[in-house]
C-alpha cells in the first residue's frame with residue numbers, strides 16, 4: 282500500500298512554475314498547471330540528469346516539462362514523452378542529429394507520482 286507524504290500546501294506551488302521538493306531523500310519536481318498539481322522524480326529518463334537545473338534552464342509550460350540538457354519534453358501529469366532529444370541546452374538542432382544526442386537511448390517516460398490534494402494539503406504517494 283502506498284505511503285502518503287505531505288509535500289506542502291496548495292499555495293506553496295505557484296501556477297506554471299516547476300518546484301523541487303525532497304521526498305524520503307529523493308528529489309521530486311512538482312508542477313501546477315490549471316489547478317492540477319503533478320509530480321515526478323527529478324531525473325530525466327534519457328541520461329538521468331536533473332530536470333530542475335541545467336544549461337537550458339527550468340522549462341515548464343502548460344503542464345509540460347522540458348529537460349534543460351537535451352530538450353526532451355514530457356507531460357508531467359502522465360510522464361509521457363512528447364519529444365525526445367531534439368536539441369541541446371534549449372537550442373534546436375537538425376532532426377538527424379537528435380539521434381546522435383539520444384546516444385542510443387529509446388524514448389522513455391518520466392517516473393511520476395500520484396498526487397493527492399486533501400483540503401489545503403498536497404501529498405505524493407510513494
Ligand code: FES
Pocket residue numbers: 325326327328329330348349350351352353366
Ligand atoms: S538528460 Fe534529459 S534529454 Fe538528455
